[in-house]
Amino acid sequence: MGSATGPQRQFPSGGDYAEALQHTHLCFRHPELKGARPELTKLGLPRAISGAFASVFSLTSATSGQRYAVKCFTRHVPDQERRYQAISSRLAQLDPAELSQPWALGFEYLPDAISVGKERYPVLKMEWCEAVTLSSWLDDNHADRFAVGRLADRFEALTRDLAANQIAHGDLQHGNLLVASDDTLRLVDYDGMYVPALAGLNGTERGHRNYQSPLRGNDDFGDNLDRFSAWVIFLSLKAIAADPALWNRLHEPKGEFLLLAEEDFKSPSGSTGLQTLLSHPDRMVSGLADQVRSLAFQPLDLLPPLAATVPGQRTAATGATRAAASGAGTAPAPAAGGLPGWMAGHVPQPAPPPSTGPAVTSPDGFRVRTLLDVVTAMLWPLALAATALLVVTGYRAPLIGPGVPVAAALLCTAFARSRRAERAQSRAALAQLTNELARLGDPVKAAEKLRQDRAELDAAETKRIAAHPRAQDKLTARYHAELKEAEKRKVRRQRDLDKKIDGLAEELRRALGKALADKQSAYVRDQLSRRLIAQSLPPGIGPTLAARLADAGIRTAADFTGYRSVLNTSFTSTGAELVLSNGRVIAVHGIGEARAIALEVWRKSHVASAEARQPTALSASERQSIRQGIDRRRSQLTTQRKAVESETDALRAKARKELQEAQERLNRENAQAGDRARKQRQELSRRAVELQQNSALHGTLSASVEAAKLRQRGLSYASYLRFLYLGH
Known part of the structure; x- marks a missing residue:
């Protein structure tokens, strides 16, 4: 529902659909749904059953009278159409005669069924079930x-x-x-x-x-x-x-x-x-x-x-199963x-828990009497008899009292009890069970750690899954920003070029005017260069002054452009300096202000005569040459304008390629992260199974430890005395 290079499509809310369904003759194209009557609330609005991804409405067809459940989607679902097509195809293959009951409802996925605003959206049309x-x-x-x-x-x-x-x-x-x-x-x-x-x-x-x-x-x-x-x-x-x-x-x-x-x-x-x-x-x-x-x-x-x-x-039988009296005592x-x-037998059995190794038997009492036991048993009557004799006779030796024989019997009995193999076996069994229980660890802590690890993984996965479309949107936004900037740059450059192209007509006019002005100026200069001062003496200028002017570089009317007055301090009079055509100023002996004015008047008369005869238009070849220059300029600007479009297309292609590469990299990284998460989830699942097995084993070992302690208490001093004389 979203393009590869665009954000996920936004869907209307349930309220938007309800508003559109007030006019089913306008919002639907499908013949069964067009003009259908929606079920209404007390307020007269279409009644919606809303869920996480869609809102469902009850519609009764105006043509067939058939009632349908129409699901309108409120959120993006990946591969939505493909999924519904696959589901519809599979359900259609079911043989009703082979099903236990008619649990499958028929449905039809309509890609562009409903109009909401200016957009069209898909719906799911399902059979209505009275249930x-x-x-x-x-x-x-x-x-x-x-x-x-x-x-x-x-x-x-x-x-x-x-x-x-x-x-x-x-x-x-x-x-x-x-x-x-x-x-x-x-x-x-x-x-x-x-x-x-x-x-x-x-x-x-x-x-x-x-x-x-x-x-x-x-x-x-x-x-x-x-x-x-x-x-x-x-x-x-x-x-x-x-x-x-x-x-x-x-x-x-x-x-x-x-x-x-x-x-x-x-x-x-x-x-x-x-x-x-x-x-x-x-x-x-x-x-x-x-x-x-x-x-x-x-x-x-x-x-x-x-x-x-x-x-x-x-009904369950009452009473709890107890451990057998013999064996490991588990x-x-x-x-x-x-x-x-x-x-048992109805479901597959998981693998049994790992074996804890051979257990040492924990005896629950003394067994066969040894020679030391017989001697110890004979010692007690003798000790009691000696004690009685000492009491009766009143014997008072310095180191021997009436309690000494009994104390000796007690010590001998304790020694004989400590030598019994059952005591060593009981201690060894209890030590082994205690070590196994300690090695197994606390299942409550392990379960809490597993829960925390699973919660962290779920949180990380939720964050990753939520971040992936945001990262895609960010890439897409950057791509569109680059396109927008490239378009703005293109428009700006094309506008500048269009302005230059539009100004070529004015540029042609100015070029033609300048060419004519240059031609006229060249004609006047040529005519002035032909007017020699020596051949056409100005008033007040004789051959001698003409020679002096020639020596100073002023031979024709084109060699100077005017004069400027200067104050002659020596004679308290006004002199003149002639301005050459190159802008340099010179003073010529004998040329005062009056003669300079005469020269200026003489020159202007020739200028006026030349301007009266100067050309008033360019020749066809001259105009053609100028127009060709303008045409070349137009062609260059047009080429530049086309180049701008090509450069923009290249920028678009580059941005599109970078987007695709970034999306592929993002999808690859997301897939790799998903694979890692799946492996982590598998490891958590393995730990869960192991925890389940260890929990049962922990309970078994705990019960075994308690049983071993109970049996160890059965090997007490009093039990040993009873064993000496009763044999059990």
Whole structure:
């Protein structure tokens, strides 16, 4: 919806569409929609059901009377038309006879269907389904255990249909699951649907947060998208069928979830709802809750599909499984992969946790008596007898008192007990279990670290995904700015050249005038150069003065241009200096102011005579020469003007090339960042699986440590005395 070199297309808001739909005969071209009647609010405006990407309106065709759901998009969706074409084609291939129920609704993608303002936008025309959302249906029917259980089975059958056809809805939740009047299900909102033809693309949404795995990322898009949400919905339906009171107990009125929400999956230990389901007496409910808790920490590609066959409801047997009296003394381990026992065989099992190595046996009592034990047993009667004899006889030796024999027996017994192999075995077993537990680490801290790393990755990915179109827009804006500057420079230079071209006519006129003036000036100078002073003496100028003038360089009327008066200080009179044609001033002996005036008058008379005879026009060849010069100038300016256009085209091409290179580099860097994020997400998924295994192992080892301590207490001093005489 956006060009490769332009920003993403901006779409109208839901209010803009509602305003346009007040006049469907004007805004639509499609024959079924043109003039259609929209469903109205109490205010008389078209009623909109708004979502994250679109607003949906109910329209009844004026021609066929058929009712349609028309989706008007309010946000850009990448590859929108391609996606809907692929989804429509795949759904059209489904055989209704092979489906468990008619859950697929027909739709038609219309690229330029609706006019809003001066622009046209696409819409999605879908069949209208008379049905209610799953949460609304449960509001009215949750007390009917049979109906809810039957709906759960139909939901499981729907997920089986999707899996069999390699389709994933992408956003399974209460608002997109409609229950028809015959209690069969319908799926709506196919914006994020996956079909095999879309393999390789990224998802357009992450689904409703209260139904999705905490590990689902922006780049997850495949046929496994629905698995976690399917388990969540199936658990909710089966739990309500088993215990209808759970609906009012765990569901909030108008809540955007069924029984469990996002925080229940992120923090299972602190979830009241999940703990309620885990401790429920119905084994089906507690088993499904245990499964959902387990799946919340597994990557999407490892999640099992909803089991095709689920056991019926059974009441859980009371009592806890205890460890066997012999062996390593470990607590009962959960089923492989954390699955409840009743689900074994129905779903794939994840890899077992790593072995902790051979365990040292921790004895829970003394076994076979040795010679030292027999001697110790015989010592006590002798010590007691000696003590009694000392008391009766009143024997008072300096170092021997009545308590000395008993004390000696106590010390010997302690020594014999310390030599028993069971004591060493118990200490070794407890030390090994304690070391293994310390080496395993605290799963709570590991889970918190995993959560923080995942949150940091999600934040970084959200920032990257948001920054990518902004960076593209920045590149595009810079490209358009360069084009604008190049265009301004072109216009400015062309305007200057056009001004010069337009001024060529005036330049021609001035050139012709100047050429004529130069020709006339040359003619006058030529005529003046022919007028010799010696041949045509001015008044008052005789041959002698003419000779003096000639010696000074003034022979003709062309050799001087005038005179200037000077004050002769010697004779207190006014003299004159003649101005030569080159501007130099000279004084000629005998030429005073009167004779200078006479020379000036003589010269002017010849100038007037020459000007009277000077040419008044240029010859044709002279005019042609000047015009040719102007034409050459015109040609040069025209060439320069064309060059400006070519230079601008070159700048445009350069800017376009730089934009394409920058976009390719940006897309490459974004793809590389996406690959790194996927690898990081895979590593987080691996850590999540390892954490799940380690959590179970940590619990087992903790129970084993407590059991080993309990057994070690069974090897006490009193137990040893009892063993000496009773043998156990």
